[in-house]
Amino acid sequence: MYQTVSQPLPSVGSGLTHYLAQIRKFPILTHEEETNFARRWRQHGDRDAAYRLVTSHLRLVAKIAMRYRGYGLPIADIVSEGNIGLMHAVRRFDPERGIRLSTYAMWWIKATIQEYVLRSWSLVKISANSAQKKLFFKLRRTKSAISALDDGDLRPDQVKTISERLKVSEHEVVNMDRRLRGDVSLNSRTNGAQDAGDALERLVDPSPRHDIAFAEDEELSKRRAALKAAIQTLNPREKHIFTERYLNEDPPKLETLAMEYGISRERIRQIELRAFQKVKSAMQQGEPAKRSAQPNGPAHSISSPSLKRGC
Structure with missing residues (x-):
């Protein structure tokens, strides 16, 4: 830092x-x-x-x-x-x-x-198979749909329901759920007595801020526009593969696209990676122009690492 x-x-x-x-x-x-x-x-x-x-x-x-x-x-x-x-x-x-x-x-x-x-x-998005991607992106939504919102491990019946809905093994559901839950919840007891359940909500003023809401909406619009412009830098084949693999909620397997284009699975993976890097680079290059319109800090400020935006 x-x-x-x-x-x-x-x-x-x-x-x-x-x-x-x-x-x-x-x-x-x-x-x-x-x-x-x-x-x-x-x-x-x-x-x-x-x-x-x-x-x-x-x-x-x-x-x-x-x-x-x-x-x-x-x-x-x-x-x-x-x-x-x-x-x-x-x-x-x-x-x-x-x-x-x-x-x-x-x-x-x-x-x-x-x-x-x-x-x-x-790397997970690029290397994982279609089932794993589907599980990654849909697990939280499916848990919500069956009211499995506790911070602990899923119950066996919940695991079974999710595995059937998403067409993956119960073992994969358990592993992905534990991975996505990551650290322990804030809604836990501290020192065995003091309730820290609302610690996060007390961090900042919870009252609505219209300026923040407006800024969030404006930011989302800018990001969508930036992503759309970045995708336009791709050639037709890259654009199709990128869109299918990254923006499709149920992305096709590499093998499916390989058969469609008559090339190897590895070649599709390479094109996907190249397209991803192009989009990421295009979005990064859009940042300096926007920042130049903002006043810089004092001339003696020590320069910071370049900031890149996620898509």
Whole structure:
């Protein structure tokens, strides 16, 4: 993580419950305090001011990060990626534009986390067979349909129902469910007594924010447009294979596409991978132009790793 702040941030590596307790100690800034610290950082490179901006929004990162726990990735890594996005946002934030840092930072936080998820699961998407992909993308929806929403292991009857609906083995259902559930739920007991079930909901103000809702809608529209434009960079064969394998809810097997094109299964896999990299690259290349319209941080800010968006 590049240096924007002058003091170390709490580490999620010591455990999620401890981390949540630590970040809740940092006060949430008023609009006036936020503007003052942002100006001090932007105009004078005051790293203590940057530290206050970052720490006051760590709970926002945690709340956003928890939405991605369903992918079975380490929650510590997801939160860390989100914190990098937050630091990007603080480095570029301009308080004179009339929006709160939480609204501006949300895009950066999501972008870094989504890139991490994309990076982590791309090999799974490329190498897994059709049944595994179907199980990965449909398991959570199927669990919801049969009200299997507890954090523990599925009951035998639930496993049987899901395996029949998705046409996979019961063993595969159990393995994928455990993988996707990843870390233990926040809704657990702490020290055997204190109820931490609502810890996440207490992290940030739960009242609706119209500016955040608008920003989320705008972000989704931009991502869809970016993906559509990126797909247009593919040749017809790449476009068809990419669309079938990545955007089809029930993607065909490599063998099916190989027979359709009269080439080998391995050749289809290579084309799929090449198309994936092209789309990813095209979406990355669209970022600098958009960022150039945003005011940069102070000239003495230490440059950060490039941020890539997930599709």
